[in-house]
Amino acid sequence: xxxxxxxxxxxxxxxxxxxxLAESKQHRSSSDINPPQTAIDNTCSITKDFSCxxxxxxxxxxxxxxxxxxxxxxxxxxxxxxxCKSFRRSSKVLDFHHPHQLREGLEGFSLELPDQPENLxxxxxDCRDTLKYGVKTGHPRFFNQLSSGLDVIGLAGxxxxxxxxxxxxxxxxxxxxxxxxxxxxxxxxxxxxxSEEEGDGVFCPGGTMSNLYSVLxxxxxxxxxxxxxxxxxxxxxxxxxxxxxxxxxxKSAAVLGxxxxxxxxxxxxxxxxxxPAELESSIxxxxxxxxxxxxxNATAGxxxxxxxxxxxxxxxxxxxxxxWLHVDAAWGGGLLMSNLHRVKLQGIERAWSVTWNPHKMMGxxxxxxxxxxxxxxxxxxxxxxCAEYLFQTDKHYDTxxxxxxxxxxxxxxxxxxxxxLMWKAKPEHSNVxxxxxxxxxxxxxxxxxxxxxxxxxxxxxxAKMMEQGMAMIGYQPxxxxxxxxxxxxSNPATQTEDVDYLLxxxxxxxxxxxxxx
Numbered sequence: 001x002x003x004x005x006x007x008x009x010x011x012x013x014x015x016x017x018x019x020x021l022a023e024s025k026q027h028r029s030s031s032d033i034n035p036p037q038t039a040i041d042n043t044c045s046i047t048k049d050f051s052c053x054x055x056x057x058x059x060x061x062x063x064x065x066x067x068x069x070x071x072x073x074x075x076x077x078x079x080x081x082x083x084c085k086s087f088r089r090s091s092k093v094l095d096f097h098h099p100h101q102l103r104e105g106l107e108g109f110s111l112e113l114p115d116q117p118e119n120l121x122x123x124x125x126d127c128r129d130t131l132k133y134g135v136k137t138g139h140p141r142f143f144n145q146l147s148s149g150l151d152v153i154g155l156a157g158x159x160x161x162x163x164x165x166x167x168x169x170x171x172x173x174x175x176x177x178x179x180x181x182x183x184x185x186x187x188x189x190x191x192x193x194x195s196e197e198e199g200d201g202v203f204c205p206g207g208t209m210s211n212l213y214s215v216l217x218x219x220x221x222x223x224x225x226x227x228x229x230x231x232x233x234x235x236x237x238x239x240x241x242x243x244x245x246x247x248x249x250x251k252s253a254a255v256l257g258x259x260x261x262x263x264x265x266x267x268x269x270x271x272x273x274x275x276p277a278e279l280e281s282s283i284x285x286x287x288x289x290x291x292x293x294x295x296x297n298a299t300a301g302x303x304x305x306x307x308x309x310x311x312x313x314x315x316x317x318x319x320x321x322x323x324w325l326h327v328d329a330a331w332g333g334g335l336l337m338s339n340l341h342r343v344k345l346q347g348i349e350r351a352w353s354v355t356w357n358p359h360k361m362m363g364x365x366x367x368x369x370x371x372x373x374x375x376x377x378x379x380x381x382x383x384x385x386c387a388e389y390l391f392q393t394d395k396h397y398d399t400x401x402x403x404x405x406x407x408x409x410x411x412x413x414x415x416x417x418x419x420x421l422m423w424k425a426k427p428e429h430s431n432v433x434x435x436x437x438x439x440x441x442x443x444x445x446x447x448x449x450x451x452x453x454x455x456x457x458x459x460x461x462x463a464k465m466m467e468q469g470m471a472m473i474g475y476q477p478x479x480x481x482x483x484x485x486x487x488x489x490s491n492p493a494t495q496t497e498d499v500d501y502l503l504x505x506x507x508x509x510x511x512x513x514x515x516x517x
Contacts, residue, residue: 048074050120057120074124082131086138086150087493089501092469093142094135102133109133140493141471141502146303146331149363149491153425157418158365168203168412169404170390171397178401181416184423188356189372191336193349200379201372202407203415207330208248210355210371211297213408215239215252217353217373218295218324220382227382231257238286239295240264242274242309243479244302246328262291272307274298280317295324300345301332301361304478304486306431308332311347319350327351330369334361358419361490368415379406432487436461436506438513455482457513464509471502 048070059068085091103111109129136142138150166174168181181203189199204210219226223234237258241249243265250260264286267278279296286293296318298309311327318325327348333356335341336348348354352374359368373379384405391405404410436457444450458475465471474486487502 050074050124053120054117055120055123056117071120071124075127078124078128078131082136083138083150083152083155086136087140089140089498091136091139093139093472094466094469095133096466096469097133106133135472138491138493139472140491140495140498142491143471143473143487143489143494143502145474146360146488146490147357147366148488149493151363151365151422151492154363154365154418154422157421161414161417164414164417166414167404168414168416169402169407169410171399171401172395174414175401177414177416178403180420181403182401184416184420185370185372187423188370192351192354192356192372194372194374198374198376199372200374200376200406201370202379202403203412204369204371205409205413205415206367207246207328207355207357207369208251209408210330210357210369211246211248211326211328212252212255213371213373213379214297214324214326214328214353214355215249215256215258215295216408217378217382218326219256219258221324221352221375221378222294224381235292236262236290237295238262238264238291238293239297240266240279240282240293240323241297242266242272242299242302243268244272244274244305244307245297245299246303246330249297249328268307272302272305274309274314276310276313276317279314283317283321283323293321293323295326297326297328298351299332300327300329300348301335303331304431304476305433306331308344311345311350313347315347315350324352325350326353326355328355330355330357331360333357337362358422362419362422363490363492364419364422367413368419383407432489433484434487435482435484436510438510440513451482457510458483458485460513461506461510465505468505468509471505473502473506 050071053067053071057067058064058071061067097106105111107129109126109132135144137145137148142148164177166177168174168177171178185201185203186199189201190196202213204213218239219234219237223237225233239249239253239258239262241263250263252258253263254260264282266282267275269275283293296314298311298314300308300311302308315325317323327345329336329345329348332345333354335344336356354372355369356372357369358364359366386405387410390410391399391402393399395402404412435454437454438457441450441453441457444453455477462473462475465473474488475483476486477483485506487499
């Protein structure tokens with residue numbers, strides 16, 4: 001967990017064994033309290049009458065080209081208006097409504113599916129309303145998730161990707177994107193620190209799938225017979241991960257038939273880092289019980305604290321016991337791009353596999369996650385099924401570029417282009433956890449009753465904040481720590497003034513909060 005000097009006499013850092021209260025800023029400019037209003041953007045108003053035009057009138061209909069251009073221009077106006085509004089601090093992060101309100105319909109916006117086709121005017125209105133009632137994750141004051149921000153170059157890449165609408169399983173249907181993926185994965189492997197002769201990988205639908213690949217590959221590496229004979233041919237396998245790791249490790253064990261009970265959770269220190277001695281002890285205990293340890297997951301940037309496990313110490317233990325080391329750098333992998341901060345991932349080059357999510361710290365639009373594998377060819381050996389309708393061996397080109405047979409999926413979305421485009425434009429964050437202590441609790445002695453009341457503070461403040469809609473931040477408990485705020489910094493649009501605004505909003509919303517006795 002990282003700690004910053006935060007304004008406010010309201011902040012108590014989630015640092016074990018101590019309370020830290022900082023002085024509040026007493027003054028805020030009127031422009032901060034009431035941001036200047038901008039002129040209403042009417043660029044998305046419908047200038048062509050689409051009320052009598054339907055989807056059948058668009059391409060590929062005869063004479064549909066002009067109508068299609070006009071329709072797309074109106075749609076682009078809606079999207080541009082939304083993008084511009086997302087960066088305005090005067091706009092809300094969200095216009096919150098409860099599920100029943102959205103289901104019942106708001107101002108003509110209905111989620112129900114009609115029996116007859118609706119005209120293009122209604123579809124454009126629906127597009128606008130869909131954005132209106134969603135969450136502006138690109139807003140400078142959206143701190144709620146690890147994936148936030150709105151990179152304009154990345155967005156352009158996503159638009160082009162959808163327009164191309166192709167599949168990443170064979171070179172014949174996706175030649176440019178296949179080569180882009182190869183080039184980008186090699187670059188990422190190089191940055192991790194692997195040699196030119198090493199390395200393989202694939203882009204996946206999220207970090208959970210990337211982590212699942214790592215467990216799948218580790219099991220196949222040690223027990224290749226599992227591919228044909230299944231788990232009944234294997235001993236009881238054990239894998240290890242820290243108490244602060246992502247839940248996807250346990251989920252992977254469940255999905256792959258290993259079982260979540262066979263995931264050993266290793267203790268962490270008070271900073272959320274795995275304790276190597278505890279890992280060593282857990283491995284020895286598992287062996288003494290007749291089990292077969294095979295895999296260790298180390299985390300580079302935990303979901304809550306943003307902690308980095310000591311990779312070199314963990315790698316030493318894995319080498320000593322002959323275990324597969326995976327590094328889940330879904331959040332922290334972006335620091336490898338920084339000469340100053342990559343030291344936090346020192347030792348990652350010793351991993352057998354790495355998860356890296358550019359849609360988090362690097363700001364690529366969702367989704368963009370890669371599993372990097374040191375042993376070349378293992379992905380294909382583990383997953384290949386040689387479907388003859390796709391992966392014919394007598395094609396007229398180099399079929400090693402038909403990458404679909406080394407993935408779990410058949411169809412695979414093109415996630416590489418937006419990152420490739422962003423990388424060309426600018427090859428260039430952190431979690432802060434804290435408690436807000438309302439006045440009524442500041443003089444209470446530490447203990448169960450104070451903790452019970454403090455546990456209710458963050459949910460109540462967030463509820464008020466979402467109703468108001470001008471900022472958004474996450475909260476959660478962890479272990480023996482009651483609910484605390486988790487502020488995620490991965491949005492390049494966020495400035496110091498936005499952090500000040502967030503803290504002052506928390507103070508304002510929480511000052512008179514009522515905590516039941």
